[in-house]
Amino acid sequence: MKNIISQLRKENKITQEELANAVGVTRxxxxxxxxxxxxASLPLAFKIASFFDKSIEDIFTMEDGD
Known part of the structure; x- marks a missing residue:
């Protein structure tokens, strides 16, 4: 499964640590x-999507073989 979390973090100047704290996981x-x-589990994917004010589908995409 691909995601654009790193890209979103950089665009919003958010560190991995800050995102982790916001969604309740470790860096x-x-x-x-x-x-x-x-x-990511579905609940965690929802938290990440909500943090960036995006839909899950905007952040996570399925790859062949997933």
């Missing part, structure tokens, strides 16, 4: 999601 979790090593 390492944000890093893992951004690099595709971990797929």
């Amino acid at each position: 390492q979790t944000i890093t893992s999601i951004e690099t595709g090593k971990y797929i």
Whole structure:
């Protein structure tokens, strides 16, 4: 699953730590999601989308094989 979290963070000048604190996870979790090593749970995806005032579909996209 691809996502644009890193891009959104940079556009909004938000660190991984700030995003992690805002959505209740660790910075390492944000890093893992951004690099595709971990797929966010649905509740976490909703929190991230809400934080950036976007829909889940705006942030996360399925890839072949997902």
